Amino acid sequence: MRPVSTRSTGVVLLWLLLAGFLVLGALPNQTASIRLGGLSVLWWYGGLLAPALGTLVAIRWLADSPPRDE
Numbered sequence: 001m002r003p004v005s006t007r008s009t010g011v012v013l014l015w016l017l018l019a020g021f022l023v024l025g026a027l028p029n030q031t032a033s034i035r036l037g038g039l040s041v042l043w044w045y046g047g048l049l050a051p052a053l054g055t056l057v058a059i060r061w062l063a064d065s066p067p068r069d070e
Contacts (some may be wrong), residue, residue, distance in 0.1 A: 010061025
């Protein structure tokens with residue numbers, strides 16, 4: 001069985017960021033509609049926080065060259 005690579009970790013983290021948007025949107029009582037600075041929490045997550053974290057994840061975990069088999 002092969003060990004989990006850092007590339008796999010990065011892919012899982014990106015999927016979790018996408019799932020976070022769906023979970024935030026599905027919260028009861030329109031919790032994601034709470035406004036901060038004139039914009040909803042869902043907008044802050046989907047428009048600023050998740051893309052910024054996604055960029056960091058891509059740079060940190062996905063930018064490494066894959067291991068070479070010799």
